Amino acid sequence: MAVGPSTLAAVLHPVKGVRIGIASAGIKKPGRKDVVVFELAESATVAGVFTKNAFCAAPVTVAKQHLAKTSPRYLLINTGNANAGTGEIGMADANSCCVALAELTGFSAEQVLPFSTGVIGEKLPVEKIVAALPQALADFSEGNWEAAATGIMTTDTRPKATSRQIDWQGQSITITGISKGAGMIKPNMATMLGYVACDAQIDTSLLQEIVSEAAEASFNRITVDGDTSTNDACVLIASGTSGVIVTADSELRALLQAEINAVFLELAHAIVRDGEGATKFVAVKVAGANSVEEALKVAYTVAESPLVKTALFASDPNWGRILAAIGRAGVDQLNVDAIAVHLDDVLIAEKGGRAASYTEAAGAAVMKQEEITISINLNRGDVTETVWTTDFSYDYVKINAEYRS
Amino acid sequence: MAVGPSTLAAVLHPVKGVRIGIASAGIKKPGRKDVVVFELAESATVAGVFTKNAFCAAPVTVAKQHLAKTSPRYLLINTGNANAGTGEIGMADANSCCVALAELTGFSAEQVLPFSTGVIGEKLPVEKIVAALPQALADFSEGNWEAAATGIMTTDTRPKATSRQIDWQGQSITITGISKGAGMIKPNMATMLGYVACDAQIDTSLLQEIVSEAAEASFNRITVDGDTSTNDACVLIASGTSGVIVTADSELRALLQAEINAVFLELAHAIVRDGEGATKFVAVKVAGANSVEEALKVAYTVAESPLVKTALFASDPNWGRILAAIGRAGVDQLNVDAIAVHLDDVLIAEKGGRAASYTEAAGAAVMKQEEITISINLNRGDVTETVWTTDFSYDYVKINAEYRS
Incomplete structure (x- = not known):
């Protein structure tokens, strides 16, 4: 179950300087x-x-340490086991995987960044992963992006990837990226896993600025169940192979940032569309706030309210639950009479109650759609923020009551 | 569906000076x-x-205004319609009900406190309620507590009431109370509705201290779905008919406070046990915190995590989800290696991972129970707080996807 048609891009442009190999280690399922x-x-x-x-x-800790020390040459990702809640053994296991890949490739273990996703609290099957590495190396190709998107899935029902190219003054930059995630989704810096590469040449500090800005406006604006994962990681690679140099404060940087933001947002939206049990893709837009914090507080309170989410699942325009969620969001001195709430273009509530012009038929028509925007205007400032979420269905309970081993 | 046997007390002692009448107004269902x-x-x-x-x-606003001005002589409660999100008309409707009851009884409208619970956003059927008042007045009796507990239910599957008596230096004080609530439960001052009466004589300012302390430790420590209602109200009455006078800073006050706290906690627990779709009654106890705020932050993050709640529903000792929830609770400088987590008496996690002594069989045995305590020791301070919650089941989704009209 996922909302809308697959958003996998038709063409995933290879990024020169980035090769990908996929293998089967049999971590959870043989083959x-x-x-x-x-x-x-x-x-x-x-x-x-x-x-x-x-x-x-553990792999997040190790990846951050390695990234601070070296220029990485390899990313090693496994699904099926998160190597989280595994204490010191988990740290040793993450390192062992890096060492094994380094030995096979002739680089140092610190030039490998490890990533894991899957069940929390079980020991990483290091031997299985190490045994699969030669198969992965033999598979290296610049054309493997879609296979990689599939290879990192957990409860995802479909791979998530996108790609675009920028032409600028006769030069070209390619950007391609993948992501995964369906549950335990309320990223707080990044999604479960996201990997985006471009072929521009960008120094590391500028690249960090670019990835932080893009993640803030995309992965840090989505929630499926409000549960921040232990394994969130999002990586941006600039392979430097196009020969196009991007510098800070340049026109090209602004252009590239906009395109990378768009790629990140597409990948983040793909995660929400594939949210566990999701039948709706819902934007919660809060305007007229005094600050970003205030806007996000209201948006997340509405987006994570179990009562709002079950009403969305039922296609029930139960605006009272939306008002109740706004009212408990903890905004100081909130003037409820000033607030207006729309479902798409339908004004449903104003002046503390149902809008005079509102009809159940008009509200129900919007709620039946797969994609809905809940717009809340607090009418007290000029800040607008949007977060994206899903509904709460029987299948969310089913997936999470049954998922583990 | 509710957890455990009914907790309705076998005997609900009448409180002299408090008479109750019940009537049928046909607000949602005839009869x-x-x-x-x-x-x-x-x-x-x-x-x-x-x-x-x-x-x-609206009735909450009106009740607060009236309470500030007068000594109330009547409480008027209806179920089936919350008179919330109804704007100015809702205020007028709440007042109209007070005026009607005042005319029938010869008191002023300000001596009536109105309370409503039920669907949000629909106009209160004032005429139906007013028409039912004579029937309620004709029914006045000190023995109607259980009927009152039933008369204020919404999605509750059973009435909630308790009663106890204190003997003190040859004198006696009776305390009896009722509550209601099953969904939209994360009280922030009080439960959906709670009414507790005693027959001691207590001045209003002391009574306010007593009710605030009791509510803080009971109704303000429970959550079913994290959604704070628009209609929460909890009222404590001291009828003064026993002739026992309670004064501030007295030994009797301390004794009475303890008993009233116990009554409030029983009523609050009864709400959690009857939480929408609940199959488990779960205490989340956080010890070793630096402050009450810190302890509650961790306790509520665990208690409201959809992933923890679905694991509870599945009787799955998925301690990784508990650790992940603790980790995202926003506690500054949390040392995860110092944390210990127990399910009842079974140590499940310590030093950032699964406890060496832990076995799935031991964890599964606890999780199969209907009543479970999740104990989290942060080992960084000496504050302990407990909140009570339920699991998250198919039936929660069903009830809230289908409930409205």
């Missing part, structure tokens, strides 16, 4: 492709954003 | 008893706590 290795050109720079969950997984 | 009127003796004092939801319902 399932569950290990993905990225190989980066020597000219590549890498930047990333990671979960702020205090119980961050 | 359903849906109007409850309390009549209080002239000697009675009344104090209350009310929702902090900014979209508080």
Whole structure:
């Protein structure tokens, strides 16, 4: 179950300098492709954003340490096991995987960034992963983006990838990226896993600025169940192979940032559309707020309210639940009479109650759609923020009551 | 569906000076008893706590105004319609009901406190309620507590009431109370509706202290779905008919406070046990915190995590989800290696991962129970707080996708 047609881009342009190999380690199911290795050109720079969950997984800790010390040449990703909540053994296991890949490729273990996703709290099957590495290396190709998007899935029902090209003053930059995630989705720096590469040449500090800005406006604006993962990581690679140099404060940087923001937002939306049990794709837009914090507080309170989410599942324009959620969001001195709430273009509530012009038929017509925008105008400031979410269905309960081993 | 046997007390002692009448106004269903009127003796004092939801319902606003001005003689409660999100018309409707009851009884409208619970956003059927008032007045009796508990139910599957008596230096105080609520439960000052009466003589300011303390430790420590209602109200009555005078800073006050706290906690627990779709009654106890705020932040994050709640529904000791929720609770400088997590007496996690002594069999045995305590020791301070919650089941989705009209 997912909302709308697949958003997988028809063409995933290869990014020169980025080769990908996929292998089957049999972590959870025999034969399932569950290990993905990225190989980066020597000219590549890498930047990333990671979960702020205090119980961050071992590979997240290791990846951050390695990224701070070296220019990474490999990303090693497995699905089926998150290597989270695994204590010191988990740290040793993440390192062992890096060491094994380094030995096979002739680089240092610190030039490998490890990533894991899957069940929390079980020991990483290091031997299985290490045994699969030669198969992954033998598979290296610049054309493997879609296979990689499939290879990192957990409860996702479909792969998530997008791609675009920029032409600028006779030069060209290619951007391609993938993501995964369906549950435990309320990224706090990044999504479960996202990998985006471009072939421009960008120094690491600028690349970090670009990835932080793009993640803030995309992965940090989505929620499926309000649960921030222990393994969130999002990586942006600039392979440098196009010969196009991007510098800070340049016109090209602004253009590239806009395109990378768009890629990130597409990948973030793809995660929400594939949210566990999702039947609706819902934007919650809060305008007229005094601050970003205030707008997000209201937007997330509405987006995560179980009562609003079950009403969305039922296609019930139960605006009273939306008002109740706004009212408990903790906004100081909120003047409820000033607030207006729309479902798409239908004004449903104003002056503290149902709008005079509102009819159930008009509200019900919007709620029947698969894609809905709930617009809330607080009419007290000029800040607008939007978050994206899903409804709450029987299948969410089913998936999460049954998913583990 | 509700957890455990009914907790309705076998005997609900009448409170002298408090008479109750029940009537059928046919607000949602013909014949359903849906109007409850309390009549209080002239000697009675009344104090209350009310929702902090900014979209508080019209009757809450009116009740607070009346309580500030007079000594109330009547409480008028209806179920089936919350008179919330109804704007100025809702205020006028709440007042009209008070005026009608005042005319029938010869008191002023300000001596009536109105309360409503039920669907949000629909106009209160004032005429139906007013037409039912004579029937309620004719029904006045001190023995109607159980009928009142039934008369204020909405999606509740069973009435909630408790009663106890204190003997002190040859004198006796009776305390009896009722509550209702099953969904939209995360009280922020009080539950959906709670009414507790005793027959001691207590001045209003002391009574307000007593009700605030009791509500803080009971109704303000429960959550079913994290949604704070627009209509929360909890009222404590001291009818004064026993002749026992309670004064501030007295030994009797301490004794009475403890008993009233216990009554409130029983009523609050009864709401959680009857939480929408609930199959488990779960205490989340956080010890070793640096502050009450910190302890509650962790406790509520765990108690409201959809992933923890679906694991509880599945009886799955998925301690990884508990750790992930603790990790995203936003506690500064949390040392995850210091944290210990128990399910009842079973140590499941320590040092950032699964406890060495833990076995799935031991965890599964606890999770199969209907009543479970999740104990989290942060080991960084000496504050302990407990909140109570339920699991998240198919039936929660069903009830809230289907409930409205």
